[in-house]
Amino acid sequence: MASKQYDIAIIGGGILGLATAMQLSHSYPRQRIIVLEKEQELARHQTGHNSGVIHSGLYYRPGSAKATFCVDGARRMREFCDNHDIKYDLVGKVVVATREEELPALDTLFERGTANGVEGIEMIGQEELKEMEPFTQGVRAIRCPMTGIVDYKEVCSAYATEFRESGGDIVTGTRVQKIARSNGRTLLETTQGDVDAGHLINCAGLQADVIVSRMGLPSDVRIIPFRGEYYTLVPEKHHMVKGLIYPVPNPLFPFLGVHFTRRITGEVEAGPNAVLAFAREGYSKRNINVPEFMGTLAYPGFWRMAKRYWKTGMGEMQRSFSKRAFTKALQKLMPELQESDLAPAGSGVRAQAVDRKGNLLDDFSIVETGDAIHVLNAPSPAATSSLAIADHIVGLASKSFGLEG
Numbered sequence: 001m002a003s004k005q006y007d008i009a010i011i012g013g014g015i016l017g018l019a020t021a022m023q024l025s026h027s028y029p030r031q032r033i034i035v036l037e038k039e040q041e042l043a044r045h046q047t048g049h050n051s052g053v054i055h056s057g058l059y060y061r062p063g064s065a066k067a068t069f070c071v072d073g074a075r076r077m078r079e080f081c082d083n084h085d086i087k088y089d090l091v092g093k094v095v096v097a098t099r100e101e102e103l104p105a106l107d108t109l110f111e112r113g114t115a116n117g118v119e120g121i122e123m124i125g126q127e128e129l130k131e132m133e134p135f136t137q138g139v140r141a142i143r144c145p146m147t148g149i150v151d152y153k154e155v156c157s158a159y160a161t162e163f164r165e166s167g168g169d170i171v172t173g174t175r176v177q178k179i180a181r182s183n184g185r186t187l188l189e190t191t192q193g194d195v196d197a198g199h200l201i202n203c204a205g206l207q208a209d210v211i212v213s214r215m216g217l218p219s220d221v222r223i224i225p226f227r228g229e230y231y232t233l234v235p236e237k238h239h240m241v242k243g244l245i246y247p248v249p250n251p252l253f254p255f256l257g258v259h260f261t262r263r264i265t266g267e268v269e270a271g272p273n274a275v276l277a278f279a280r281e282g283y284s285k286r287n288i289n290v291p292e293f294m295g296t297l298a299y300p301g302f303w304r305m306a307k308r309y310w311k312t313g314m315g316e317m318q319r320s321f322s323k324r325a326f327t328k329a330l331q332k333l334m335p336e337l338q339e340s341d342l343a344p345a346g347s348g349v350r351a352q353a354v355d356r357k358g359n360l361l362d363d364f365s366i367v368e369t370g371d372a373i374h375v376l377n378a379p380s381p382a383a384t385s386s387l388a389i390a391d392h393i394v395g396l397a398s399k400s401f402g403l404e405g
Contacts (some may be wrong), residue, residue: 006195008034009200010200013037013042013172014045019389027165033168035171040172043156049347050212052261053148054149056074059111065363067112068385084158090145105249121142136245176211201372208375209223211374212388219376220293225351227274227283228271229276231345232344233342241260262289272281273319273326275316300358361376373396
């Protein structure tokens with residue numbers, strides 16, 4: 001790739017990078033924009049390993065970025081899919097309290113969902129739950145009829161097509177190695193040549209903090225990778241799950257617990273757990289990147305986090321190595337499930353930002369540093385929220401970059 005000048009360079013060809021590129025090209029058609037993706041294909045990592053849920057906005061603290069962007073983003077995701085002939089299905093979700101002790105937390109979730117304006121949610125009892133999900137056991141549940149499923153890689157393909165049709169460039173197989181500022185511009189040294197850009201938007205996901213470091217900027221957070229492992233129900237057991245079945249999550253932990261997810265392909269996934277990955281793109285136990293793992297261990301926030309969550313972490317690790325333990329966790333929702341009903345499936349890696357005090361960032365984190373914007377924490381429901389997040393980034397860019405036309 002010959003050196004070329006652009007107004008804006010976006011690092012990362014996942015769903016947020018592509019959504020931002022598309023929305024920027026719509027709002028500012030005269031801006032020259034390029035997306036740089038280190039892999040040979042788009043949406044290779046977090047987006048490509050996503051479970052495909054269009055979340056409704058139930059879980060998130062009212063007024064938070066997650067709550068605001070998710071509720072708006074879900075509506076807009078459905079509209080985008082309708083306008084681009086992308087298949088999705090509003091299969092609905094139930095969040096199930098399996099014990100009386102979980103009812104206060106379930107009530108809190110319902111209050112949050114109501115405050116967030118989630119469409120159609122209702123509290124249901126055992127009989128209604130059995131009508132919706134006959135194999136699920138619970139004391140009470142929240143029904144979310146507007147929760148859906150979609151293939152986010154197909155959504156990304158549509159984002160990329162629109163961006164290219166608007167005149168934007170996407171270059172894959174291009175890893176950013178060095179970043180320097182000179183004469184009011186940003187020079188990106190990549191594996192395919194140099195890119196000269198006026199402004200930078202960092203949507204690098206699992207590598208977002210690395211990009212910040214390569215710019216020589218301080219950062220209060222570090223990306224800690226957590227692998228989520230799945231099983232799939234064998235085909236003859238698919239009938240046991242009609243839609244999406246979730247437990248009441250641990251309010252102290254930003255993961256939703258092992259659950260059942262019907263995919264747009266018709267398959268049914270069970271999981272995920274959440275275990276520390278030994279590489280940022282460590283999709284199996286055998287994936288070890290020594291420099292990355294040593295970087296995790298050297299970060300003070302990691303040890304403070306580990307001290308706080310070690311009991312939870314041990315349980316997650318047990319489910320990683322023991323199918324019996326994994327099945328037992330799922331049986332809280334579905335007592336009839338047997339180990340033989342589950343077959344090994346894929347995994348994903350969540351880019352979880354952790355601050356120096358060991359706090360797991362619960363909300364989206366998007367920060368500005370001069371002529372750059374960095375998406376430092378965008379776990380679930382970022383895919384659902386991608387159009388809303390992209391519009392927020394466009395708004396920041398408009399002011400910070402002084403964009404015209």
